[in-house]
Amino acid sequence: MFKINKTEEPQFFRDYKKRNNPKSWKDFSYDIKRQLKEYMFENEYEYKNEEGSYCPYCELKINLENSQIEHIYPKDKFPEKLMEYSNYLVACINPVTCGQNKGNRWENYFINPTIEDPEKYLEYDLMSGKIIPKEKDTQKIEYKKAIVTIELLNLNHPRLCNMRKNFIRECLCSFDCVKYYDNFPTLKTQIITDYNL
Numbered sequence: 508m509f510k511i512n513k514t515e516e517p518q519f520f521r522d523y524k525k526r527n528n529p530k531s532w533k534d535f536s537y538d539i540k541r542q543l544k545e546y547m548f549e550n551e552y553e554y555k556n557e558e559g560s561y562c563p564y565c566e567l568k569i570n571l572e573n574s575q576i577e578h579i580y581p582k583d584k585f586p587e588k589l590m591e592y593s594n595y596l597v598a599c600i601n602p603v604t605c606g607q608n609k610g611n612r613w614e615n616y617f618i619n620p621t622i623e624d625p626e627k628y629l630e631y632d633l634m635s636g637k638i639i640p641k642e643k644d645t646q647k648i649e650y651k652k653a654i655v656t657i658e659l660l661n662l663n664h665p666r667l668c669n670m671r672k673n674f675i676r677e678c679l680c681s682f683d684c685v686k687y688y689d690n691f692p693t694l695k696t697q698i699i700t701d702y703n704l
Protein backbone atom coordinates (compact mmCIF):
# COMPACT_ATOMS: atom_id res chain seq x y z
CA MET A 508 0.00 0.00 0.00
CA PHE A 509 1.44 3.35 -0.99
CA LYS A 510 0.88 7.07 -0.62
CA ILE A 511 -1.16 9.07 -3.12
CA ASN A 512 -0.04 12.64 -3.62
CA LYS A 513 -3.43 14.30 -3.88
CA THR A 514 -3.67 17.57 -5.81
CA GLU A 515 -6.28 20.32 -5.73
CA GLU A 516 -9.60 19.53 -7.36
CA PRO A 517 -9.16 19.97 -11.13
CA GLN A 518 -11.14 22.75 -12.78
CA PHE A 519 -12.82 20.39 -15.29
CA PHE A 520 -14.42 18.50 -12.40
CA ARG A 521 -15.65 21.67 -10.73
CA ASP A 522 -17.15 22.76 -14.06
CA TYR A 523 -18.76 19.37 -14.57
CA LYS A 524 -20.49 19.47 -11.18
CA LYS A 525 -21.72 22.99 -11.77
CA ARG A 526 -23.04 22.14 -15.23
CA ASN A 527 -24.67 18.81 -14.41
CA ASN A 528 -25.61 19.14 -10.79
CA PRO A 529 -25.26 15.40 -10.02
CA LYS A 530 -27.11 14.06 -6.99
CA SER A 531 -25.78 10.53 -6.74
CA TRP A 532 -22.80 8.61 -8.02
CA LYS A 533 -24.94 7.17 -10.82
CA ASP A 534 -25.42 10.70 -12.16
CA PHE A 535 -21.72 10.98 -12.97
CA SER A 536 -21.10 9.97 -16.58
CA TYR A 537 -18.72 7.26 -17.71
CA ASP A 538 -16.67 9.96 -19.46
CA ILE A 539 -16.17 12.15 -16.42
CA LYS A 540 -15.16 9.16 -14.31
CA ARG A 541 -12.66 8.14 -16.97
CA GLN A 542 -11.33 11.67 -17.20
CA LEU A 543 -10.90 11.78 -13.42
CA LYS A 544 -9.05 8.47 -13.40
CA GLU A 545 -6.74 9.67 -16.16
CA TYR A 546 -6.09 12.87 -14.25
CA MET A 547 -5.32 11.04 -11.00
CA PHE A 548 -2.96 8.54 -12.67
CA GLU A 549 -1.15 11.35 -14.39
CA ASN A 550 -0.86 13.75 -11.48
CA GLU A 551 -1.14 11.83 -8.24
CA TYR A 552 0.31 8.36 -8.81
CA GLU A 553 4.03 8.14 -8.34
CA TYR A 554 4.31 4.54 -9.60
CA LYS A 555 3.48 4.03 -13.25
CA ASN A 556 3.76 1.18 -15.73
CA GLU A 557 3.00 0.60 -19.41
CA GLU A 558 -0.68 -0.10 -18.61
CA GLY A 559 -1.33 2.78 -16.25
CA SER A 560 -0.50 2.45 -12.60
CA TYR A 561 -1.08 0.26 -9.55
CA CYS A 562 -3.90 -0.12 -7.10
CA PRO A 563 -2.67 1.88 -4.09
CA TYR A 564 -4.05 -0.80 -1.76
CA CYS A 565 -3.03 -4.21 -3.18
CA GLU A 566 -0.42 -2.84 -5.65
CA LEU A 567 -1.54 -4.95 -8.61
CA LYS A 568 -1.48 -3.26 -12.01
CA ILE A 569 -4.56 -1.30 -13.01
CA ASN A 570 -5.51 0.68 -16.10
CA LEU A 571 -8.45 2.89 -17.10
CA GLU A 572 -10.66 -0.12 -17.86
CA ASN A 573 -10.05 -2.45 -14.95
CA SER A 574 -10.24 0.14 -12.20
CA GLN A 575 -12.78 2.25 -10.41
CA ILE A 576 -12.98 5.48 -8.49
CA GLU A 577 -12.93 4.52 -4.87
CA HIS A 578 -14.48 6.74 -2.21
CA ILE A 579 -12.06 6.47 0.69
CA TYR A 580 -14.83 7.46 3.11
CA PRO A 581 -17.65 5.21 1.79
CA LYS A 582 -20.24 7.30 -0.04
CA ASP A 583 -23.27 5.66 1.60
CA LYS A 584 -22.02 6.32 5.08
CA PHE A 585 -20.61 9.77 4.31
CA PRO A 586 -22.94 11.29 1.68
CA GLU A 587 -21.32 14.70 2.22
CA LYS A 588 -18.13 13.22 0.77
CA LEU A 589 -19.78 11.81 -2.35
CA MET A 590 -18.63 14.67 -4.59
CA GLU A 591 -15.54 15.67 -2.67
CA TYR A 592 -12.56 15.28 -4.93
CA SER A 593 -10.14 14.79 -2.01
CA ASN A 594 -12.05 11.61 -1.13
CA TYR A 595 -11.25 9.88 -4.47
CA LEU A 596 -8.58 7.52 -5.57
CA VAL A 597 -8.32 4.96 -8.37
CA ALA A 598 -8.28 1.35 -7.14
CA CYS A 599 -8.74 -2.15 -8.52
CA ILE A 600 -12.12 -3.86 -8.91
CA ASN A 601 -11.13 -7.17 -7.35
CA PRO A 602 -14.36 -8.31 -5.62
CA VAL A 603 -12.64 -9.81 -2.57
CA THR A 604 -10.03 -7.17 -1.71
CA CYS A 605 -9.45 -3.42 -1.55
CA GLY A 606 -12.36 -1.00 -2.05
CA GLN A 607 -14.80 -3.79 -2.90
CA ASN A 608 -14.04 -5.61 0.31
CA LYS A 609 -14.15 -2.40 2.34
CA GLY A 610 -17.58 -1.60 0.87
CA ASN A 611 -19.61 0.52 3.28
CA ARG A 612 -17.50 -0.25 6.29
CA TRP A 613 -15.43 2.42 7.94
CA GLU A 614 -13.01 2.53 10.88
CA ASN A 615 -11.35 5.68 12.14
CA TYR A 616 -8.08 3.75 12.42
CA PHE A 617 -8.05 3.22 8.63
CA ILE A 618 -4.82 4.54 7.09
CA ASN A 619 -5.97 7.08 4.50
CA PRO A 620 -3.26 6.92 1.82
CA THR A 621 -3.99 10.47 0.64
CA ILE A 622 -3.11 11.80 4.10
CA GLU A 623 -0.62 9.39 5.63
CA ASP A 624 2.17 7.33 4.19
CA PRO A 625 1.12 3.67 4.59
CA GLU A 626 4.74 2.59 4.42
CA LYS A 627 5.18 4.13 7.84
CA TYR A 628 2.83 1.48 9.23
CA LEU A 629 3.17 -1.56 6.98
CA GLU A 630 5.85 -3.94 5.81
CA TYR A 631 6.03 -7.39 4.25
CA ASP A 632 6.91 -10.71 5.76
CA LEU A 633 9.07 -12.05 2.94
CA MET A 634 8.57 -15.69 3.97
CA SER A 635 4.77 -15.75 3.87
CA GLY A 636 4.11 -12.85 1.49
CA LYS A 637 1.86 -11.27 4.10
CA ILE A 638 1.56 -7.58 4.90
CA ILE A 639 2.25 -7.03 8.59
CA PRO A 640 2.42 -4.07 11.00
CA LYS A 641 5.82 -2.42 11.27
CA GLU A 642 5.05 -1.72 14.93
CA LYS A 643 5.18 -4.97 16.92
CA ASP A 644 3.77 -3.63 20.20
CA THR A 645 0.09 -4.61 20.04
CA GLN A 646 -0.87 -1.81 22.44
CA LYS A 647 0.42 0.93 20.17
CA ILE A 648 -1.90 2.89 17.89
CA GLU A 649 0.43 2.29 14.92
CA TYR A 650 -0.10 -1.47 15.33
CA LYS A 651 -3.88 -1.09 15.54
CA LYS A 652 -4.03 1.14 12.48
CA ALA A 653 -2.07 -1.40 10.46
CA ILE A 654 -4.30 -4.31 11.57
CA VAL A 655 -7.56 -2.43 10.89
CA THR A 656 -6.39 -1.39 7.43
CA ILE A 657 -5.15 -4.85 6.43
CA GLU A 658 -8.48 -6.31 7.55
CA LEU A 659 -10.76 -3.73 5.86
CA LEU A 660 -8.96 -4.18 2.54
CA ASN A 661 -8.36 -7.93 2.96
CA LEU A 662 -4.75 -7.37 1.96
CA ASN A 663 -3.71 -10.85 3.07
CA HIS A 664 -6.11 -12.71 0.81
CA PRO A 665 -4.39 -16.05 0.00
CA ARG A 666 -4.25 -15.25 -3.71
CA LEU A 667 -2.45 -11.98 -3.04
CA CYS A 668 -0.01 -13.63 -0.63
CA ASN A 669 0.77 -16.30 -3.23
CA MET A 670 1.38 -13.71 -5.91
CA ARG A 671 3.70 -11.83 -3.55
CA LYS A 672 5.55 -15.03 -2.66
CA ASN A 673 6.05 -15.85 -6.34
CA PHE A 674 7.21 -12.30 -6.94
CA ILE A 675 9.72 -12.51 -4.08
CA ARG A 676 11.03 -15.83 -5.38
CA GLU A 677 11.39 -14.49 -8.92
CA CYS A 678 13.21 -11.41 -7.66
CA LEU A 679 15.66 -13.47 -5.63
CA CYS A 680 16.33 -15.83 -8.56
CA SER A 681 17.11 -13.05 -10.94
CA PHE A 682 19.56 -10.20 -10.77
CA ASP A 683 17.35 -8.32 -13.14
CA CYS A 684 14.15 -8.29 -11.10
CA VAL A 685 13.68 -4.57 -11.45
CA LYS A 686 13.48 -4.87 -15.20
CA TYR A 687 11.24 -7.91 -15.53
CA TYR A 688 8.90 -7.91 -12.57
CA ASP A 689 7.01 -4.75 -12.06
CA ASN A 690 4.06 -5.58 -9.82
CA PHE A 691 4.10 -4.61 -6.16
CA PRO A 692 6.26 -1.46 -6.13
CA THR A 693 6.70 -1.16 -2.34
CA LEU A 694 7.36 -4.91 -1.98
CA LYS A 695 10.06 -4.55 -4.61
CA THR A 696 11.62 -1.69 -2.66
CA GLN A 697 11.68 -3.80 0.50
CA ILE A 698 13.22 -6.81 -1.28
CA ILE A 699 15.95 -4.62 -2.75
CA THR A 700 16.65 -3.05 0.65
CA ASP A 701 16.45 -6.22 2.75
CA TYR A 702 18.56 -8.33 0.40
CA ASN A 703 20.83 -5.52 -0.66
CA LEU A 704 20.18 -6.27 -4.34
Ligand SMILES: [Zn+2]
Pocket residue numbers: 562563564565566567598599600601604605606
Ligand atom coordinates in the same frame (compact mmCIF):
# COMPACT_ATOMS: atom_id res chain seq x y z
ZN1 LIG B 1 -6.42 -3.47 -5.15
